[in-house]
Amino acid sequence: MISFYQPYRSHHQLKAGISYSYPPMETLLLAYQSLGVVYGDLGTSPVNVFSATQLTNLSEDDLIGTLSLIFWALTILVLIKYTFIVIHADDHGEGGTFALYSQLCQHINIRSKLAIQSCMKGEPDDGPVYYGGSGGQLRAKAKKFIENSPGAQNFLTFIVLLGTCMVIGDGTLTPATCVISALQGIQSVSPKITQDHVVFMSAVLLIVLFAFQHCGTNKVSFAFSPIMLLWFATNTSIGIYNIIKYHPSILRAISPHYMVKFFIRNHKTAWDLLGAVFLGITGAEAMFADLGHFNKRAIQLGFCFVVYPSLVITYAGETAYLVRYPEKITNAYYSSIPKAVYWPMFGISTLAAIVASQSMISACFSIVKQSLSLECFPRVKIVHTSSKHEGQVYCPEINYTLMVLCVGLVIGFKGGVELANAYGVVVIWVMIITTFLTALVMLLIWNTNILLILGFFLPYILIEGFFMTSLLRKIPQGGWVPFAISVILFAVMISWTYGSSKKKEYEAERKMALTELDEMLSVSYMYRTPGTCFFFTDLVNGIPPIVRHYIQHTGSIQEIMVIVTVRTVPIKTVPPEERFSVQKLGVKGAYRCLVQFGYKDSQNVGGEECVSSMIARLQEAAESSGEKQKISSATQRGVIFVVGRTILKANGQNGRFSRFTINYLYRFLQKNCRGAISTAEFPLDKTLQVGMLYEI
Structure with missing residues (x-):
């Protein structure tokens, strides 16, 4: 774990x-x-x-x-x-x-x-x-x-x-x-x-x-x-x-x-x-x-x-x-x-x-x-x-x-x-x-x-x-x-x-359990698109609710789905052998990957070298040769990068302070500042941004 x-x-x-x-x-x-x-x-x-x-x-x-x-x-x-x-x-x-x-x-x-x-x-x-x-x-x-x-x-x-x-x-x-x-x-x-x-x-x-x-x-x-x-x-x-x-x-x-x-x-x-x-x-x-x-x-x-x-x-x-x-x-x-x-x-x-x-x-x-x-x-x-x-x-x-x-x-x-x-x-x-x-x-x-x-x-x-x-x-x-x-x-x-506190509270209360993800991916109408999907999130533990939002509204997910969290640690550089930590989620074709960079490392997550290293670590985490082959085949068919973009909205049940702070100040700052993984570099032609409204 x-x-x-x-x-x-x-x-x-x-x-x-x-x-x-x-x-x-x-x-x-x-x-x-x-x-x-x-x-x-x-x-x-x-x-x-x-x-x-x-x-x-x-x-x-x-x-x-x-x-x-x-x-x-x-x-x-x-x-x-x-x-x-x-x-x-x-x-x-x-x-x-x-x-x-x-x-x-x-x-x-x-x-x-x-x-x-x-x-x-x-x-x-x-x-x-x-x-x-x-x-x-x-x-x-x-x-x-x-x-x-x-x-x-x-x-x-x-x-x-x-x-x-x-x-x-x-x-x-x-x-x-x-x-x-x-x-x-x-x-x-x-x-x-x-x-x-x-x-x-x-x-x-x-x-x-x-x-x-x-x-x-x-x-x-x-x-x-x-x-x-x-x-x-x-x-x-x-x-x-x-x-x-x-x-x-x-x-x-x-x-x-x-x-x-x-x-x-x-x-x-x-x-x-x-x-x-x-x-x-x-x-x-x-x-x-x-x-x-x-x-x-x-x-x-x-x-x-x-x-x-x-x-x-x-x-x-x-x-x-x-x-x-x-x-x-x-x-x-x-x-x-x-x-x-x-x-x-x-x-x-x-x-x-x-x-x-x-x-x-x-x-x-x-x-x-x-x-x-x-x-x-x-x-x-x-x-x-x-x-x-x-x-x-x-x-x-x-x-x-x-x-x-x-x-x-x-x-x-x-x-x-x-x-x-x-x-x-x-x-x-x-x-x-x-x-x-x-x-x-x-x-x-x-x-x-x-x-x-x-x-x-x-x-x-x-x-x-x-x-x-x-x-x-x-x-x-x-x-x-x-x-x-x-x-x-x-x-x-x-x-x-x-x-930020309200956002984390919302995600903690509504994060997906592995059983829920397994059920969603097992239904007959769920289409497993050929390829590999790297889903980036800043949630420290668990599966973010935006993954549920994405699957429900598209009715599909790639054969291999990897939930990726990027973190910068307070050292100059992280050795390549210690940069990636991979965990199999227990769901068919679903993994979680923690990527750690030092403050002087190039955070080109979408680069060929980084992607190849993550794929290699995924294959190491695979439990069978057939599963390893499936990862390799899915990667050859294409890789996409999905980035979540959440918008907060305070409903009428909140007090005036909460509504004004969330609906005006925080949303204005969120709209005009850098994204959660703004330091990461993604190829534009392979990147998909998914938005979700968090009503708190």
């Missing part, structure tokens, strides 16, 4: 690169590459933070308190939380909110109608489970509560989809904001350069960047890594120069009591400043989402030994300069650069801003790829750009959609304060969602001590909640933009998730 729930496993996995354990030299190389992609957003933060404070006449104590805020935000929220805790909550090398949700669903029986179906366990685990101690009892109660509460399951799905949409929404703002903020520095040296010129240059740079994405993360990171290394090196050098020249004792700001004194002294002003400080840590969520492009050790090495110390020294250097010249705070970064190196640093900062854009673009590709794997996003084309790393992907539809949105935001807002206010607003919500899901992973999967879980969850919820209250005031002043984009994406994802 073929189990369609079991993940692909073989001794070829290690050779194919599914293992995420790398030798030291390759890890260092990946760390070097990750500087060019993963840390772009974090790395260009010095351009934005002090300029975004919009505060003037700050005293020395105020500036030291601000630096203390930035230092501890970087240390607590990025270094400790993401680099050493959250990064370990990956799902087979993939990061992001979907990875956290996928892990939970592998250990919990999620059965709600809105559940992401691909994460669901194949069979419920009804066996007794012992959880020792008081902590074990809490885990057992939490697991039981979630499994028995559709509301809790729907809430999990809701926040995961919302968090994912927010990351993509912020991904449209990061390229627009980073590029235009970097180019605006040129206006300080030439009054002839207007804001319209800056907007035009930003739009051109963004178009070039998005056009470059098809080359793949591997090549992009190799091109950008030297830029980021130069960026970190030059910023660190200038930071050290400013510290020594203007205020050598500025590093005392690492003491948290300066941060506390700043809040006591400034109250609401300090609270307002949190929104600007948060700009210094946006990109942490992209670092986790980009995990599939590299590996944990590489990201940890790159951040701990290059990014983190560089950012701390750069911020300290800017603060030291502002202690001497506080009136320069509105253009802190460019003002603190020595005039002799101003133009080289302008060029480097512009290129670094482009890299910052790349970090969010690649994160969006990773998120969409995960969404497709979990069947909660309309099908789009995914191109794997690396033969070594399964997570390095490119999505042309998403790429050009992001390009249009980014260029539109640059032209629409013209680099005004609204665009700056919108930048990073939704990221805090993603961080809060990540904290919540990570705590659940720690409780239900890692079996972490309850005190450690509380030590993680409570402080981070409080800190991030405090940042969130400051960032909320930016929503009316431009922060609504990423929320609007997120709402649109959420409507798309929740519609597709709900529609």
